Amino acid sequence: MFIGFMGVGKTTIGNLVAKKLYRDFIDIDHEIEQEYGMSIPEIFSEIGEEAFRKKEKEVISTICQKKLKVISVGGGAFLQEEVKQLCLDSCIVFYLDLSWGSWKERVNLIIDSRPVLKGKSMEDMEKLFYERQEIYANHHSKVNVDKKEAEEIAEHVVDSIKLSWELYE
């Protein structure tokens, strides 16, 4: 499972890792969009963040019961303590760690599709970025993704998963 702030690459890297391991990839945001038949910004504006979070918890609880999947959760999933504990208990949790400096350079790629960032100044986003680090502090493995291609990061994750399999055999 991949966690981390919005835009650090959870969906991109999760997808690549799943392909490399011949496993199914599940993106929780995508699952929620499919359930509602709406995009994330539409869900936030039509039914609100609270309902989104409730659905997020429900979907993660169901998906976490499935074995051998590669999962990416939304950047805010670990705001819910219960979700965090469930994920830590049932999945290998990789935290994708991107510096604020590198994140800033990527903001234009994600700003329109992340309602949590809507209307925020760079200062507000920086504050949120650092506040959120606390919820990602519990994980099983930290992956530094600064100045690395997605492909390179995915290879690194796959190597570390394979190494842990060998150690457990």
Ligand SMILES: Nc1ncnc2c1ncn2[C@@H]1O[C@H](COP(=O)(O)OP(=O)(O)OP(=O)(O)O)[C@@H](O)[C@H]1O
């Ligand atoms: N290592 C990388 N180098 C450069 N760009 C990247 C890298 N990883 C992802 N990106 C780009 O950054 C943007 C955000 O990536 P992605 O959607 O995978 O983030 P995310 O962590 O899933 O975000 P969210 O929490 O909002 O779902 C995309 O445009 C993606 O192509």
Ligand SMILES: O=C(O)C1=C[C@@H](O)[C@@H](O)[C@H](O)C1
């Ligand atoms: O960090 C967040 O709070 C969010 C991240 C996205 O992945 C989506 O789950 C949604 O836009 C909320």
Ligand SMILES: [Mg+2]
């Ligand atoms: Mg994503």
